[in-house]
Amino acid sequence: MPSYARFAAHAGAWAATPRRRERRRRPEPDVRTVPWWRVRALRRTGGLNEVGIGLIGLALYGGLTAMDVVWPEEGADGSVSTGRLVLLTASVAWTLWAAFQVWNRGLPVVRVLVRAALAPVPVERRYALVPAPVGEGAALVVFPAHGGPDDRPEGVLPLLPPEGPVEPAGTVELRGWLDRDGQDGDGDAVVVAWCGGRPLWPAGPYLEAGTADGAELLEAMAELLETGPAPEPTPGPGAQG
Numbered sequence: 001m002p003s004y005a006r007f008a009a010h011a012g013a014w015a016a017t018p019r020r021r022e023r024r025r026r027p028e029p030d031v032r033t034v035p036w037w038r039v040r041a042l043r044r045t046g047g048l049n050e051v052g053i054g055l056i057g058l059a060l061y062g063g064l065t066a067m068d069v070v071w072p073e074e075g076a077d078g079s080v081s082t083g084r085l086v087l088l089t090a091s092v093a094w095t096l097w098a099a100f101q102v103w104n105r106g107l108p109v110v111r112v113l114v115r116a117a118l119a120p121v122p123v124e125r126r127y128a129l130v131p132a133p134v135g136e137g138a139a140l141v142v143f144p145a146h147g148g149p150d151d152r153p154e155g156v157l158p159l160l161p162p163e164g165p166v167e168p169a170g171t172v173e174l175r176g177w178l179d180r181d182g183q184d185g186d187g188d189a190v191v192v193a194w195c196g197g198r199p200l201w202p203a204g205p206y207l208e209a210g211t212a213d214g215a216e217l218l219e220a221m222a223e224l225l226e227t228g229p230a231p232e233p234t235p236g237p238g239a240q241g
Contacts (some may be wrong), residue, residue: 007128046102128168159200
């Protein structure tokens, strides 16, 4: 397994590679001082964005109906068009389905994440932030807090795409550990990493290097060290700037 020095060098090279420009956003509210639904990453994780899509459809239907009342068309018989019935039916169905998903799946996940993020006792570790083997996410490869460049990973924490810039390597506070993702409490540890005073929300449980899943993920990331970070795509002839 590659050492801390290898992973940190890979993290630095990946951080220096031009990637898709991110939209400028206001910093996320601090989960320690605001309700969870005000945190963008937790809204996505909990599924509230999907509920919002359904509510937008209902608002559109309501707006069209209000326009008919205020500015009725000449000769209109007051019946609802097929298109609007489809819009209403689809919006109601989507909203109910999304709300069901939030209640049964999203809320339990968010509650565990918030509880882990607010855990009172942090565990300090060194880290290297490297690209995930699949998708647009990243992963924290975790190493002992006090050691040298030859240390091997203790574990790995898959992350959602961070909301802002994160140093490629350094020291991180890990909070949680006591919550488990299994229904009977014997699953993998749910951990939230705090870096630079803000949380890096996990895309999955913390995986120790000695477990089968942890070793498999670390091996997949170690293979990326041989190929290096993916290059920025080059626009073809005639591409618009």
